[in-house]
Amino acid sequence: MRKATSNVLHSVTQRHWPLKIRTAKYSTPPLSKDTYKIKRGNFASLTDKDINVFEGIVGKTRMLTDVSDVEAYNVDWLHSVRGSSQCVLKPKTTEEVSAILKHCNERRLAVCPQGGNTGLAGGSNPVFDEVVISTSLMNKIISFDSLSGVLTCQAGCVLEQLESYLLEQGFLMPLDLGAKGSCQIGGNVSTNAGGLRLVRYGSLHGTVLGIEAVLANGEVINCLNKMKKDNTGYHLKHLFIGSEGTLGLVTQVAIHCPVSPKSLNVAFLGLDSYEKVLEALKSSKKDLGEILSSCELMDRTSIQAVEENLKLRVPIKDCPFYMLIETSGSNSDHDEEKLSQFLENALEKNIIVDGIQASEPSRIKQLFEVRERMAEALLLDGFLYTYDVSLKPQDFYSIVPTTREHLKNVPGVMRVTGFGHFGDGNIHLNITSKEYSKEIMNNIEPFVYEWTSKFGGSVSAEHGIGLKKTGAVHFCKPPQAIQLMHQIKNVMDPNGIMNPYKVLPAINSA
Amino acid sequence: MARVLVGVKRVIDYAVKIRVKPDKSGVVTEGVKHSMNPFDEIAVEEAVKMKEKKLAAEVVAVSCGPSQAQETLRTALAMGADRAIHVEVSGAEYETLQPIHVSKILAKLAQDEKADIVILGKQAIDDDSNQTAQMVAGVLDWPQATYASKVEKKDGELHVTREIDGGLENIKVKLPAVLSADLRLNEPRYATLPNIMKAKKKPLKKVTAKDLGVDLAPRIQIISVEEPPVRQAGSIVGDVDTLVSKLKESGHV
Numbered sequence: 001m002r003k004a005t006s007n008v009l010h011s012v013t014q015r016h017w018p019l020k021i022r023t024a025k026y027s028t029p030p031l032s033k034d035t036y037k038i039k040r041g042n043f044a045s046l047t048d049k050d051i052n053v054f055e056g057i058v059g060k061t062r063m064l065t066d067v068s069d070v071e072a073y074n075v076d077w078l079h080s081v082r083g084s085s086q087c088v089l090k091p092k093t094t095e096e097v098s099a100i101l102k103h104c105n106e107r108r109l110a111v112c113p114q115g116g117n118t119g120l121a122g123g124s125n126p127v128f129d130e131v132v133i134s135t136s137l138m139n140k141i142i143s144f145d146s147l148s149g150v151l152t153c154q155a156g157c158v159l160e161q162l163e164s165y166l167l168e169q170g171f172l173m174p175l176d177l178g179a180k181g182s183c184q185i186g187g188n189v190s191t192n193a194g195g196l197r198l199v200r201y202g203s204l205h206g207t208v209l210g211i212e213a214v215l216a217n218g219e220v221i222n223c224l225n226k227m228k229k230d231n232t233g234y235h236l237k238h239l240f241i242g243s244e245g246t247l248g249l250v251t252q253v254a255i256h257c258p259v260s261p262k263s264l265n266v267a268f269l270g271l272d273s274y275e276k277v278l279e280a281l282k283s284s285k286k287d288l289g290e291i292l293s294s295c296e297l298m299d300r301t302s303i304q305a306v307e308e309n310l311k312l313r314v315p316i317k318d319c320p321f322y323m324l325i326e327t328s329g330s331n332s333d334h335d336e337e338k339l340s341q342f343l344e345n346a347l348e349k350n351i352i353v354d355g356i357q358a359s360e361p362s363r364i365k366q367l368f369e370v371r372e373r374m375a376e377a378l379l380l381d382g383f384l385y386t387y388d389v390s391l392k393p394q395d396f397y398s399i400v401p402t403t404r405e406h407l408k409n410v411p412g413v414m415r416v417t418g419f420g421h422f423g424d425g426n427i428h429l430n431i432t433s434k435e436y437s438k439e440i441m442n443n444i445e446p447f448v449y450e451w452t453s454k455f456g457g458s459v460s461a462e463h464g465i466g467l468k469k470t471g472a473v474h475f476c477k478p479p480q481a482i483q484l485m486h487q488i489k490n491v492m493d494p495n496g497i498m499n500p501y502k503v504l505p506a507i508n509s510a
Numbered sequence: 511m512a513r514v515l516v517g518v519k520r521v522i523d524y525a526v527k528i529r530v531k532p533d534k535s536g537v538v539t540e541g542v543k544h545s546m547n548p549f550d551e552i553a554v555e556e557a558v559k560m561k562e563k564k565l566a567a568e569v570v571a572v573s574c575g576p577s578q579a580q581e582t583l584r585t586a587l588a589m590g591a592d593r594a595i596h597v598e599v600s601g602a603e604y605e606t607l608q609p610i611h612v613s614k615i616l617a618k619l620a621q622d623e624k625a626d627i628v629i630l631g632k633q634a635i636d637d638d639s640n641q642t643a644q645m646v647a648g649v650l651d652w653p654q655a656t657y658a659s660k661v662e663k664k665d666g667e668l669h670v671t672r673e674i675d676g677g678l679e680n681i682k683v684k685l686p687a688v689l690s691a692d693l694r695l696n697e698p699r700y701a702t703l704p705n706i707m708k709a710k711k712k713p714l715k716k717v718t719a720k721d722l723g724v725d726l727a728p729r730i731q732i733i734s735v736e737e738p739p740v741r742q743a744g745s746i747v748g749d750v751d752t753l754v755s756k757l758k759e760s761g762h763v
C-alpha cells in the first residue's frame with residue numbers, strides 16, 4: 001500500500017526521472033556537414049560486403065541499417081546536429097569491438113563511437129556516413145571490490161544503473177549529472193564529464209584507475225589497472241579520458257568509488273545579488289569545508305524556464321540568484337549542526353534572503369530535480385545554444401549580462417540564462433530561441449569565446465569540443481600543443497577513422 | 511473565529527526503501543530518515559490557508575509519538591501553525607499505538623482546546639489505516655467530511671468536495687466538524703529557513719496520554735511483519751510461437 005501511495009504522490013508532483021522523455025516538437029536539424037561546412041574525409045563508403053562482415057561479427061539482431069532505426073543515432077540530444085550514417089553496430093564484447101574496428105581500419109571506413117548520446121558538443125553523432133558503434137549493449141558490471149571500492153564494468157553501463165548497484169553495497173559513483181538516466185560510463189570517461197559532485201570527489205582523471213580501450217586498428221590496450229597507485233610508464237589511460245572517441249573506443253572502466261555518505265543534507269537558497277553569492281561561497285567553503293559536496297548556482301531566468309516549461313515548483317520566493325548546496329558526511333548530527341550554523345549565520349548577516357533545508361530523501365530529490373532538469377527545461381523553448389565555460393568566481397556570472405546586452409537587438413532571442421557548477425567555477429551560459437537562427441549563432445560565436453579567453457577562462461570546461469567547438473580550441477591552447485595533439489592522433493589512429501571531424505581543428509588536413 | 515486542530519504524524523520518508531527487522535517484529539526505523547506524513551502536510555497547509563483567509567483564528571498542531579515527533583511539530587510550526595502539542599508516546603506503547611488510541615487523544619484535545627475544526631490527513635503512509643479522522647468524529651459525535659479535495663466556508667458551514675469512487679461529491683457540514691485531507695486538496699508549502707527560525711520561538715507543550723485520561727493498553731499483538739513477495743524474474747522468448755507455446759505450457763491460455 002505504501003508503494004501505491006508514493007506512486008500517487010509521484011504522479012501528482014509530475015516527477016519523471018530519469019531523463020528519458022523526448023517531446024516530439026523538435027524539427028529535424030540541418031545536416032552538420034552543411035551547418036559547419038565540412039568536407040568529407042578520404043574514407044571508403046559502406047558496401048554490402050562490409051555489411052556481411054559486420055553481420056558475421058554481431059549478427060543480424062545487433063546491426064541496424066533501416067533508415068528509421070538509424071535516425072535516432074544520427075541526431076543529438078539537443079537536436080542541433082545531424083549525420084547520415086546508414087549503419088549502427090551494437091557489440092557486446094571487447095572482441096567484437098576489436099573485430100569491427102580492424103575491418104573498418106583495413107577498409108578505411110570512418111566510425112563514430114556512441115554511448116548514451118547525451119553529449120552536448122555534437123561529438124556523439126556522425127557527420128557523414130560514419131559507422132556508428134553503439135556501446136548500449138556493453139552493459140555488464142564485471143566486479144566490485146567492497147574493500148578497495150573499485151568498480152569494474154563495461155563502457156555501456158548507464159550511470160544511474162551503476163549508481164543504484166553501488167547504493168545497495170553502500171557506495172557511490174564519484175560523479176553525478178543531470179543526464180544520468182541515459183549517459184553511459186564510457187561516454188562519461190570519453191568526455192571527462194564533470195557534474196555535480198566534482199567539487200568533492202575530483203575529476204575522472206583522478207577517480208578512473210584503469211581503462212581498456214580498442215585502437216583504430218583493432219588492437220586491445222589493456223590498461224585496466226585497479227590499484228590506486230601505479231606509476232609504471234606513461235599514464236596512457238589519461239589519453240582516453242576526455243578524447244571523445246578520437247583516439248580509441250573505451251570498452252571497460254575501473255573506477256574508484258567513495259563510500260556513500262551516511263548523512264546527506266541539502267539547502268536551497270535565495271540571494272538578492274551576485275555579491276551575496278560570492279559571500280555565500282566564501283562562507284560555505286569556510287563553514288562546511290570537508291562536508292561540502294555540491295555547490296550550484298542558478299539565476300532567476302533559468303528557474304523561470306523550469307517553472308514555465310516543466311511546471312516544477314521552486315519552493316522559495318523569487319530572487320535574482322539561487323544556490324543549491326549539498327553536504328555529505330558520516331555523522332548526521334554533526335553535519336546538520338554545521339549546516340544549520342552556516343544557514344543561521346547567512347540569514348543573520350542577510351547573505352541569503354530565503355531558503356530551505358532538507359535531509360529527507362524525498363525532499364532532496366525534489367530540490368535536485370530543479371537543478372538537474374534545467375537543460376531539459378531550456379530545450380523546451382525550441383532551440384538551445386549552450387556554452388560551458390570556466391571562469392574565476394569574480395568573473396563567473398558577468399558573462400550572462402554581457403551576452404544578454406550583446407544580443408539585445410538580435411531578433412528571436414528568448415532567454416539568456418546562466419547556471420552551473422559554481423564551486424568549480426564552471427558556468428553554463430544558455431541562449432534559447434524558438435528555432436535555430438544563424439544570425440543568433442553568429443552573434444554568440446566567437447563573441448563568447450573571445451570574452452572567455454580575455455578573462456583567462458576555458459571555452460569548454462566539461463562538455464568537450466566535439467564537432468561544435470573545434471574552432472575554439474585555439475582560444476585555450478597554443479599552436480605547439482595543438483601540433484602535439486595531432487601527432488598523438490596520427491600515432492594512435494594513422495588512418496583517422498576514429499570519430500573524424502571532432503575535437504582537433506582541421507584534423508584531416510594535418 | 512474558528513480554532514483549527516491538525517494532526518501530524520512522523521513517518522518514514524516515502525523515498526526511503528523500507529526494510530523489515532531480521533526478527534520480523536517490525537520495520538527498521540533506526541537511522542532511517544523520517545518526514546511528516548504527506549497527507550498531514552496537506553492538512554497543515556489547509557489549516558494555515560484558513561488562517562490566512564481569516565477563516566480561522568488559530569492553528570494548533572498535534573503529534574503523538576516519541577520525542578522526535580517534536581521535529582515534525584516544528585515543521586508544522588514553520589509552515590504556519592501557531593502552537594504545538596506533543597503527546598509523548600514511546601517505546602513499546604508506540605509500537606502498538608493504533609488509530610483508536612490516537613482518535614481518543616485527538617478528540618480529548620479538540621474539546622480541551624475548544625477546537626471548531628479538526629483536520630487530519632486521510633491516511634498515514636506507514637500503516638495506511640485510514641481510520642483516525644472517522645473515529646475522531648465518532649468519539650466527538652461531530653459531522654465528518656473525509657477525502658476532502660476542496661473546502662469553502664459559507665454562512666458558518668463548510669462546503670466540502672469529496673473524492674469518492676467514480677467522481678466527486680459535494681457536501682455541507684455544520685461546525686464543529688472533522689475533515690480528512692486528500693491528495694488534491696492543495697500543494698503544501700515548504701518550511702523555509704526564515705520561518706523555521708521563527709518557529710523556534712513558538713510554544714510547544716508536552717502532555718502524556720495519561721494526562722488526557724486515554725488508556726493506551728494494546729489491542730493488538732504483532733505476530734510477524736513480512737516483506738512483500740519478490741517478483742519472479744521474467745524471461746525473453748525468441749518469437750511469438752515460442753511465447754504462445756510457453757503460455758500454453760503454463761496454463762495461461
Ligand SMILES: Cc1cc2nc3c(=O)[nH]c(=O)nc-3n(C[C@H](O)[C@H](O)[C@H](O)COP(=O)(O)OP(=O)(O)OC[C@H]3O[C@@H](n4cnc5c(N)ncnc54)[C@H](O)[C@@H]3O)c2cc1C
Pocket residue numbers: 019077112113114115116117118119120122123124125135155176177178179182183184185186187188189190191192193194195196244245246248249250251372375376462463466499502
Ligand atoms: C541534461 C544533461 C545534463 C548534463 N550535465 C552534465 C554535467 O553536469 N557535466 C558534464 O560534464 N556533462 C554533462 N552533460 C553532457 C553529457 O551528458 C556528458 O558529457 C556525458 O558524459 C556523455 O555521456 P554519453 O554516454 O551520453 O556519451 P555520448 O553523448 O554518446 O558521447 C560523448 C562523446 O564520447 C564519445 N564516446 C562515447 N562512448 C565512448 C566510448 N565507449 N569510447 C570512446 N568514445 C566514446 C562519443 O563519440 C562522443 O564524442 C549533460 C547532458 C545533458 C543532456
